[in-house]
Amino acid sequence: MNLYCGRDEQGRPCGSVAVCLPGEVLRRIGLHPDQPSSRIVGPSPPAWWHAAGERYARLRP
Template structure:
C-alpha cells in the first residue's frame, strides 16, 4: 500500500432512512502530505510525481479486484 496506516482515516456514518432501513456511508480521508508524495494533491502540478510509483503487484491486485467486483453505486436499488 502506498499509504501508512496513520495517513488514512476511515469514518463510518450510519442513519435510519425514511424507509426505516439502516444506511451506512464510509468517508475516506488521506493526509495531504501522502497525496503530495504520490503526485496526487490538487494543488500540485499533475505532470510531476514526487515519489516512487507503487509496486507492480499493487496495480495488479487493483485490476484483479476491479474485475471480480461489480461497481455498485449508492442507493442504486440492487
C-alpha cells in the first residue's frame, strides 16, 4: 500500500492511497481484467459529465 499526503495549490490538505492486490482477489469479486464483467459495455458519459465531476471534486475541502 502506498500513501501520499500533501497540500494542493491552494494549501489545502490532500492525499491518496494506492492498494495493490493479487489478481485472484479481484477475480473473486468480478473485477479481474480477464473477466467480462470488468469491461466497459456501454457508451461513455458525455464530456460535460466528466467536466462537472472534476469541478465538483476540486470544490470539496
